[in-house]
Amino acid sequence: MSILQHLGVTIPIVQAPMAGVSTPSLAAAVSNAGGLGSIGIGASGVTDARAMINAVRVQTSRAFNVNLFVHVPPKSDSESEARWLEALEPVFRRYDAAPPASLRTIYTSFADDDAVLTMLLETGPPVVSFHFGVPPADRIAALKAAGCVLLATATSLAEARRIEIAGIDMVVAQGWEAGGHRGVFDPDGPDDGLTTLALTRLLVKRMGIPVIAAGGIMDGAGVRAALSLGAAAVQLGTAFIACPESSADEAYRAALAGDGAEHTVMTSAISGRPARCIANLFTAWDRSTSIRPPDYPIAYDAGKALNTAAKARQEGGFGAQWAGQGAPLHRVMPAAALTQVLWQEASETG
Incomplete structure (x- = not known):
């Protein structure tokens, strides 16, 4: 059984945790439809972040993801x-x-935010994900001890290797096509601009942890293509912006x-x-x-x-x-309907 299946995720579609766009209602709708909904709390204070997690839990009993920024100060x-x-x-x-x-x-980096760590250990979200890097080993160990499944974004093989060494459970392969912030660990360093197709296949072949493909995927044909490359799931962000549940x-x-x-x-x-x-x-x-x-x-x-x-x-x-x-x-439709349509299309194009 895969990690996502163990979490009760029946559709291998992750809604990207777009800070400022993803809402508890959006995340819950995707999770209730069988995917993995997400909220981004990197731009929120600890009180607001706790409220968002609680709001997701009010609307779904299924697994969801909480995303954090781990940028260099x-x-x-x-x-x-x-x-x-x-x-x-x-x-x-x-x-x-x-x-x-x-x-x-x-914004405070999660690497330095003890208050957010304490809040996460108290609330215990099923999935926690990281963008811009990975947190210190003690924070990773604490979250895993609390039962959280951990994801982190990579834009290159070198970043993915650091993610795997750190003990993260799954890696999000963010291609150049993706909307929002590049997940590069060092924004001043070289960026090969690998596409979703190339990066996903590279990580599938070279990594020992499951890969989630992200970037430019908008419909079921794109979902099926990424899965055919060996991805365990796909992450879509732009596809969900026009949903009525987004902010x-x-x-x-x-x-x-x-x-x-x-x-x-x-x-x-x-x-x-x-x-x-x-x-x-x-x-x-x-x-x-x-x-x-x-x-x-x-x-x-x-x-x-x-x-x-x-x-x-x-x-x-x-x-x-x-x-x-x-x-x-993009399509304008409720998030649950979009999740189901995406998977229906992916199944039909298989």
Whole structure:
């Protein structure tokens, strides 16, 4: 019996834990349909994170996943941060606003967050996953002792090997096509940009732990293709953005349905880390500047402030509208129905 089957997951489809988009209702709907629903708590404080986990449990008795950021703590540089704010100042002014006087580290890495670890040990979610790296060995051991199945994202064979050595149960193979933040451990290091197909097959052949394929998969044919490469499951994020249970705002949903979704781009301007986004006003501004953004998540403090200022003037083109290259294939339907349709299509194309 596979790890996911042992958890009671009957459909090998994982809904990606998109922080700011995935909700307890979305995760529960996917889990109730037989897949593995997910929530992202990396952008939430410990109180909100606990509430989200409890909210999922109210809506489902099945397994679900809780995702955490394990980024290297940023290096604050007041001079580079001032240059970044100066570059953004004309854009803020366009919406009758001013950039923040200074920038903050708005998210704490799980590697340093004792309060979140304590909360997880108390709540014991069935699955815990990591993005941007793996936490220290003592945290991994504590979560496993609490009965949590652990997943972590890799964009290369080297990262996957570190995941396996760390004792993680399953690896998510994130291809270049994937929406949202690249899971690279070192955003300043080389990135071969391996596609989902190539990376999934490479990890299946070289790793001793199960592989979950992620990136650009939007329908049952894509699910079946990934499974035929040896993946134990597939992870889809962009496919679920248009579901009514997601918290994507109207501007995000409109962008997903617009021409920009056909031209997703990788950008570091919004958050300070490379992430695939629908082409919008923020990505267009990024192409016009050569200034390097501050480290993640310091740059995200400015990005969020700009989005807030623009939205106050009815402009939604500065949001973190993460989406993968398969975005034009999205469908608008409830999450449970989409999960079931995906698996029906995958079975029919086998």
